[in-house]
Amino acid sequence: MRYVLIGNSAGGIAAIEAIRECDKKGEITVISDEPRIFVRGKPHINYSRPLISYLLGEKVTLDKMPYRGEDFYKDNRVELILNRKATKLNLKKKEVVLAGDRKLPFDKLLIAAGGMPVIPEIKGLNSGGVFTFTRLADARNIKNYIRTNKVKEAVVVGGGLIGLKATEALMELKIKVVIVELADRVLSATFDKKASSIIENALGRKGCELITNNTVVEIKGKNKRAEGVILKDGKKISASLVIVAVGVRPNIELVKNTPIKTNKGILVDAFLQTNIKDIYAAGDCCEAEDLLLEMKRPIAIWPAAVRQGKIAGFNMAGARKEYPGSFAMNSVELCGIPTISVGETYPEGKGYQVLECFDQKNSVYKKIVLKNNKVVGAIFVSDIERAGIYTGLIKDKVDAASFKEHLLKEDFGLISLPKEYRKHLVAGEVAVI
Ligand SMILES: Cc1cc2nc3c(=O)[nH]c(=O)nc-3n(C[C@H](O)[C@H](O)[C@H](O)COP(=O)(O)OP(=O)(O)OC[C@H]3O[C@@H](n4cnc5c(N)ncnc54)[C@H](O)[C@@H]3O)c2cc1C
Numbered sequence: 001m002r003y004v005l006i007g008n009s010a011g012g013i014a015a016i017e018a019i020r021e022c023d024k025k026g027e028i029t030v031i032s033d034e035p036r037i038f039v040r041g042k043p044h045i046n047y048s049r050p051l052i053s054y055l056l057g058e059k060v061t062l063d064k065m066p067y068r069g070e071d072f073y074k075d076n077r078v079e080l081i082l083n084r085k086a087t088k089l090n091l092k093k094k095e096v097v098l099a100g101d102r103k104l105p106f107d108k109l110l111i112a113a114g115g116m117p118v119i120p121e122i123k124g125l126n127s128g129g130v131f132t133f134t135r136l137a138d139a140r141n142i143k144n145y146i147r148t149n150k151v152k153e154a155v156v157v158g159g160g161l162i163g164l165k166a167t168e169a170l171m172e173l174k175i176k177v178v179i180v181e182l183a184d185r186v187l188s189a190t191f192d193k194k195a196s197s198i199i200e201n202a203l204g205r206k207g208c209e210l211i212t213n214n215t216v217v218e219i220k221g222k223n224k225r226a227e228g229v230i231l232k233d234g235k236k237i238s239a240s241l242v243i244v245a246v247g248v249r250p251n252i253e254l255v256k257n258t259p260i261k262t263n264k265g266i267l268v269d270a271f272l273q274t275n276i277k278d279i280y281a282a283g284d285c286c287e288a289e290d291l292l293l294e295m296k297r298p299i300a301i302w303p304a305a306v307r308q309g310k311i312a313g314f315n316m317a318g319a320r321k322e323y324p325g326s327f328a329m330n331s332v333e334l335c336g337i338p339t340i341s342v343g344e345t346y347p348e349g350k351g352y353q354v355l356e357c358f359d360q361k362n363s364v365y366k367k368i369v370l371k372n373n374k375v376v377g378a379i380f381v382s383d384i385e386r387a388g389i390y391t392g393l394i395k396d397k398v399d400a401a402s403f404k405e406h407l408l409k410e411d412f413g414l415i416s417l418p419k420e421y422r423k424h425l426v427a428g429e430v431a432v433i
Pocket residue numbers: 006007008009010011012031032033034049050051052053084085086087112113114115133134135162165251254282283284285300301302303305330331332
């Protein structure tokens with residue numbers, strides 16, 4: 001059996017582990033267009049993508065980035081093809097074509113090609129000093145650019161999770177940052193106004209300027225160095241570094257012009273198989289089941305990619321396992337403030353009930369969203385201690401009618417839950433996301 005995996009990150013690596021659990025003999029080949037990185041002569045073959053902002057901000061060093069060692073590939077007898085792009089799929093011949101025209105035959109193929117940064121239409125994107133921020137190479141290139149150009153001022157286009165993580169890193173390097181955000185607040189995809197305001201105030205206290213309801217229309221630069229940006233309203237901001245972080249979309253490049261079906265991402269069934277037999281997809285590039293919305297959509301978070309990679313790997317190796325679905329959940333610390341947002345966080349329409357507690361002075365915010373007495377979403381800022389219980393209620397779709405008044409009380413805990421559900425928790429029957 002020849003397994004070919006495109007992508008050597010959360011989804012791809014989880015698939016290797018699952019395949020080897022079931023098939024000790026088959027050949028596994030992993031392709032990635034990202035290179036090996038050498039730290040003091042030692043090769044590093046993968047890295048934890050969510051850590052790239054900490055690398056840029058010098059909170060972690062390069063040697064702490066990998067999450068599986070070189071031995072992992074040797075032990076699992078994986079042939080690695082790194083720094084090489086898969087450019088084409090030949091479905092009739094069951095082959096992956098690589099840059100340089102090498103052809104790799106497969107019996108089972110996994111596409112775990114991740115996401116791609118969205119590039120907005122901005123004049124002068126090629127000015128120099130303009131970067132996206134999704135890869136380890138981006139963090140290293142930005143760092144080199146900052147050093148060579150002695151950057152003191154930067155503009156970050158986009159106030160979503162990646163934009164804020166980049167901002168934090170730049171502020172660690174004592175760079176003055178202006179965030180330009182099209183929406184009326186930061187983190188608008190997952191946070192409501194109250195939650196966003198806590199982070200915005202914290203950013204302000206750290207010296208970051210935030211411009212909302214606006215966008216960058218032009219980047220000015222000279223001699224491969226940015227000099228500033230022009231906003232939609234004509235305002236000019238001086239900056240020698242511009243980071244474009246307006247979003248990430250599923251990477252479906254490879255399956256364009258093939259019969260593999262896509263929507264925003266690659267479409268898969270409950271076994272993570274595409275509409276073409278023996279071709280699977282997992283992680284940020286695909287659309288799998290959203291448990292809460294009961295529809296397929298991309299959920300671009302690390303744990304979902306790992307779980308999908310695992311399930312895809314099992315199915316590729318012949319152990320039939322169904323993907324139970326997942327839901328959007330972000331757990332992230334911003335400006336030293338821990339936050340969690342899960343599911344539907346600012347519901348629109350009928351049938352919702354919202355419970356809230358907002359302590360602006362102490363930057364604490366808790367919000368629970370219920371629909372038909374079931375918890376379907378939550379936001380926690382600063383106090384995230386019991387968030388695990390609420391996410392459990394969400395994924396198990398527990399009827400909270402009998403205890404919902406207690407959900408936001410100080411003493412709310414496992415003991416507040418119905419006895420039957422507690423028994424179910426102890427028995428470990430809870431679906432894992
Ligand atoms: C800055 C940042 C911070 C983040 N923070 C968090 C966080 O706090 N929590 C969280 O849950 N998630 C976070 N994420 C999201 C998380 O990193 C992704 O959900 C996860 O990495 C997805 O894994 P994946 O395996 O699907 O794809 P990826 O990690 O994107 O990996 C895909 C791999 O496939 C390779 N590839 C793509 N196309 C080809 C090709 N044609 N040929 C060869 N190789 C190819 C790519 O180079 C890449 O190495 C963050 C992401 C970023 C960028």
